[in-house]
Amino acid sequence: xxxxxxxxxxxxxxxxxxxxxxxxxxxxxxxxxxxxxxxxxxxxxxxxxxxxxxxxxxxxxxxxxxxxxxxxxxxxxxxxxxxxxxxxxxxxxxxxxxxxxxxxxxxxxxxxxxxxxxxxxxxxxxxxxxxxxxxxxxxxxxxxxxxxxxxxxxxxxxxxxxxxxxxxxxxxxxxxxxxxxxxxxxxxxxxxxxxxxxxxxxxxxxxxxxxxxxxxxxxxxxxxxxxxxxxxxxxxxxxxxxxxxxxxxxxxxxxxxxxxxxxxxxxxxxxxxxxxxxxxxxxxxxxxxxxxxxxxxxxxxxxxxxxxxxxxxxxxxxxxxxxxxxxxxxxxxxxxxxxxxxxxxxxxxxxxxxxxxxxxxxxxxxxxxxxxxxxxxxxxxxxxxxxxxxxxxxxxxxxxxxxxxxxxxxxxxxxxxxxxxxxxxxxxxxxxxxxxxxxxxxxxxxxxxxxxxxxxxxxxxxxxxxxxxxxxxxxxxxxxxxxxx
Numbered sequence: 001x002x003x004x005x006x007x008x009x010x011x012x013x014x015x016x017x018x019x020x021x022x023x024x025x026x027x028x029x030x031x032x033x034x035x036x037x038x039x040x041x042x043x044x045x046x047x048x049x050x051x052x053x054x055x056x057x058x059x060x061x062x063x064x065x066x067x068x069x070x071x072x073x074x075x076x077x078x079x080x081x082x083x084x085x086x087x088x089x090x091x092x093x094x095x096x097x098x099x100x101x102x103x104x105x106x107x108x109x110x111x112x113x114x115x116x117x118x119x120x121x122x123x124x125x126x127x128x129x130x131x132x133x134x135x136x137x138x139x140x141x142x143x144x145x146x147x148x149x150x151x152x153x154x155x156x157x158x159x160x161x162x163x164x165x166x167x168x169x170x171x172x173x174x175x176x177x178x179x180x181x182x183x184x185x186x187x188x189x190x191x192x193x194x195x196x197x198x199x200x201x202x203x204x205x206x207x208x209x210x211x212x213x214x215x216x217x218x219x220x221x222x223x224x225x226x227x228x229x230x231x232x233x234x235x236x237x238x239x240x241x242x243x244x245x246x247x248x249x250x251x252x253x254x255x256x257x258x259x260x261x262x263x264x265x266x267x268x269x270x271x272x273x274x275x276x277x278x279x280x281x282x283x284x285x286x287x288x289x290x291x292x293x294x295x296x297x298x299x300x301x302x303x304x305x306x307x308x309x310x311x312x313x314x315x316x317x318x319x320x321x322x323x324x325x326x327x328x329x330x331x332x333x334x335x336x337x338x339x340x341x342x343x344x345x346x347x348x349x350x351x352x353x354x355x356x357x358x359x360x361x362x363x364x365x366x367x368x369x370x371x372x373x374x375x376x377x378x379x380x381x382x383x384x385x386x387x388x389x390x391x392x393x394x395x396x397x398x399x400x401x402x403x404x405x406x407x408x409x410x411x412x413x414x415x416x417x418x419x420x421x422x423x424x425x426x427x428x429x430x431x432x433x434x435x436x437x438x439x440x441x442x443x444x445x446x447x448x449x450x451x452x453x454x455x456x457x458x459x460x461x462x463x464x465x466x467x468x469x470x471x472x473x474x475x476x477x478x479x480x481x482x483x484x485x
Contacts, residue, residue, distance in 0.1 A: 071176035079192035096154035104165030111168035128174040146361020159363025170453030193235035229271020231444040278428025347371035359388035
């Protein structure tokens with residue numbers, strides 16, 4: 001006769017094995033479906049175009065790597081590869097999609113596989129799923145508005161894929177495994193920007209006469225010098241945090257200085273403003289740092305501004321502001337960069353008057369609506385033209401919720417100093433968005449999405465009610481035992 005304890009032990013073992021068996025079955029079903037679909041679709045594509053079949057196979061392999069490897073390796077690989085291939089992202093590949101859009105499809109497929117697997121396993125919830133669905137739904141809605149205005153244009157499809165892939169990056173980061181900590185996320189951001197920064201500095205040094213003459217703005221592997229400046233402006237405050245609060249050592253302080261130097265070489269006024277505001281916000285908001293840390297940050301920012309102004313080409317960019325007239329004239333666009341922006345914004349806003357409430361649709365300011373043959377060079381202008389007053393209102397609410405969440409995590413989160421650093425990064429990027437279409441620069445936005453997606457999935461540390469009650473009792477007891485005077 002078997003003892004009750006033996007039966008209980010056997011049942012406990014069975015219950016412990018059941019989640020593992022369910023997980024194995026889920027992966028088996030998923031791989032079977034994916035394998036069958038890949039074989040069918042691959043055969044059809046091969047009959048139409050071998051190049052198309054090759055792209056599909058590479059995409060499936062990439063999606064599998066992102067879904068199955070450790071989150072730290074996956075994110076670092078994805079962000080680094082996207083930064084190193086940003087300059088070639090516009091290369092046409094297939095069906096009107098460029099290289100960046102194909103990579104975006106791989107990222108979307110990876111996020112989809114992650115969500116489906118977790119829903120089948122039922123072992124843990126998908127963090128950020130509802131927010132991702134809402135944001136994606138808004139993107140699809142305004143894509144539909146663009147289609148109603150201009151038909152199924154290829155530029156609209158590419159922008160939808162790119163925008164949804166940004167949400168997918170945030171979703172993948174939000175559901176990272178334990179291999180991603182605040183320390184490792186900071187390292188991932190720094191590594192993703194380090195190689196492009198090295199290549200920007202190398203390009204400037206090897207073409208120094210051209211740099212001094214003002215005929216070169218190095219960009220390295222990035223699509224534009226402004227894109228490079230955005231990326232380095234995100235990485236610099238994170239590198240400072242690694243040095244001051246994460247025990248990363250002086251190498252991260254050197255990395256922060258290197259990023260700042262690379263920003264200066266890009267000659268981007270918006271990038272300079274982003275980096276300056278980000279570092280100032282970091283010094284002002286960071287509570288864990290000493291007074292020496294704050295003074296050091298402010299001195300560094302003052303030195304950055306001085307170096308930029310002392311540089312001949314830098315002061316020439318600043319002098320553009322002095323020679324700019326606020327009177328919008330069509331012929332003023334050739335005077336300097338800032339006047340060109342003013343004319344461009346004025347023409348975009350004139351177009352917006354034709355559809356104030358809903359705008360013209362997602363991605364329409366890329367190629368379809370381009371009064372001067374160029375992008376809007378301002379995200380507020382872009383969002384207003386593409387999504388109208390309604391879209392800008394929803395975006396504003398989203399930004400307020402984001403800032404509120406970061407402030408909450410900074411106060412009671414498990415990684416308070418890292419949340420403050422992310423808030424400083426958002427302040428810097430928000431400044432740059434006023435004068436540049438930051439949202440169109442995919443590589444740095446991927447890095448920002450991964451950083452915020454992982455951080456926003458963190459839960460505030462809430463003291464249980466029992467602990468709060470015991471703390472109150474302890475305080476009352478302590479007060480009662482104090483000598484009376």
